[in-house]
Amino acid sequence: MSIICNSLSYIYIHIPKTGGTSVARTLSDINIAGDLELGVTEIGEMHQAQYLSRFGVRKHSTYMEFLLSMGQRRIDEYFVFATVRHPITRVLSLYHFLKSHWRDWEGSEVMDSFDNLEEFLCSDLFQTNGPDYLLVSQLDYLQGADGEFAVDAIYKMEQLDDQWSSLILPSLGLPKHVYPTLNIPHLNTASGQLDVMLTPRSLEILMNRYGAEFDRLGYLTSGMEGLTAR
Numbered sequence: 642m643s644i645i646c647n648s649l650s651y652i653y654i655h656i657p658k659t660g661g662t663s664v665a666r667t668l669s670d671i672n673i674a675g676d677l678e679l680g681v682t683e684i685g686e687m688h689q690a691q692y693l694s695r696f697g698v699r700k701h702s703t704y705m706e707f708l709l710s711m712g713q714r715r716i717d718e719y720f721v722f723a724t725v726r727h728p729i730t731r732v733l734s735l736y737h738f739l740k741s742h743w744r745d746w747e748g749s750e751v752m753d754s755f756d757n758l759e760e761f762l763c764s765d766l767f768q769t770n771g772p773d774y775l776l777v778s779q780l781d782y783l784q785g786a787d788g789e790f791a792v793d794a795i796y797k798m799e800q801l802d803d804q805w806s807s808l809i810l811p812s813l814g815l816p817k818h819v820y821p822t823l824n825i826p827h828l829n830t831a832s833g834q835l836d837v838m839l840t841p842r843s844l845e846i847l848m849n850r851y852g853a854e855f856d857r858l859g860y861l862t863s864g865m866e867g868l869t870a871r
Contacts, residue, residue, distance in 0.1 A: 642666070642681035643702055645719075648673050651813050652716070654723040655680070656782045657701055657775050658734040660798040663826045664724055671819060701774065703782045704791045720812065722794040724801065725779050725858050728851040735775055736761045746772035762843040767850070779854055795858070801825060 642665035644653040653668065655661035662681055669678055669685075678685035679692060680700025693699040696710040708716050726734075740752040740761075749772070755761045770777050785791030796809060805825050815823075839847070855862050 642669070642685050642700055643679045643698070643707075644668060644672070645677040645679075645707075646672065646813075647675045647677070649676075649814055650718060651720040651722065652707060654704060654707070654721065654782055654792065655701055656723055656725060656779050658731050658738065659724045659726040659779070660801055661724055664801070667823050667825045668813075670823065671815075701782075704785065708785070708791070720794070720814075721792045722796065722809075722812070723783060723792055724796050724798050725783075725854075726798040727860050728779070728854045728858075729847065731779070732762070732847060732851065733758055735771075739772070739775070743772075748772075759839060759843045762839070762846050767846070778851055780857060790857075797858075 642662060643655045644651075644665055646652070646668070653661075653665055655665055665678070665681060669682055672678065677688060677692075679689045679698060679702070680686060685700070689699050698706050698710045704721065707721070736755075736758050739749070740755065743749075744752070751764070751766055752761075755764065761767060767776065783790050783792050783795060794812060796804060801809075802825075805823075806820050810820055810823060854860065
């Protein structure tokens with residue numbers, strides 16, 4: 642769920658599989674009339690179809706989509722932020738989501754042909770944007786027309802537990818007395834224990850697709866050789 646919070650002048654960009662549902666659901670508890678939720682909640686689902694049709698924004702909209710719908714002058718008045726995730730744990734989460742949790746999309750039967758992440762990465766499907774654009778790079782959500790980051794802040798899912806009350810909530814201008822009412826659910830954010838084994842070929846495919854995320858989002862590539870099957 643993306644949020645355009647007019648009362649506090651912030652926009653949360655929800656990148657798929659980066660803890661966004663937990664973040665947005667928690668923040669939605671203090672929304673008031675005039676704040677916009679897109680997706681996930683009952684009112685958010687009601688808004689989404691209408692706003693997508695009329696303004697081109699939805700649950701998983703990019704910065705550029707919000708910019709085109711609001712205009713530069715208006716969006717500059719908002720604090721725009723997003724959460725990101727380690728590229729490998731994110732693609733693993735996407736694989737499980739598409740295979741076992743969301744099959745209401747045209748051609749979803751292709752997921753039955755994949756027995757593991759390796760086969761998914763080597764498939765033609767992985768070279769597409771995926772259903773509902775789920776497979777596009779995290780960078781695409783964060784960049785302006787010049788390819789540079791256009792959002793005001795990027796928070797790592799792996800650090801949300803530590804930064805939620807100390808950094809994120811203060812950045813939204815929330816008074817401290819509401820912090821105890823906004824406890825984000827604990828997230829499975831272990832990035833150092835990647836329960837996956839890839840062949841050199843599939844790791845190369847993944848790096849060709851999402852390799853830039855490691856550098857630009859600050860994720861280390863050291864130790865990646867330990868993920869490859871021998």
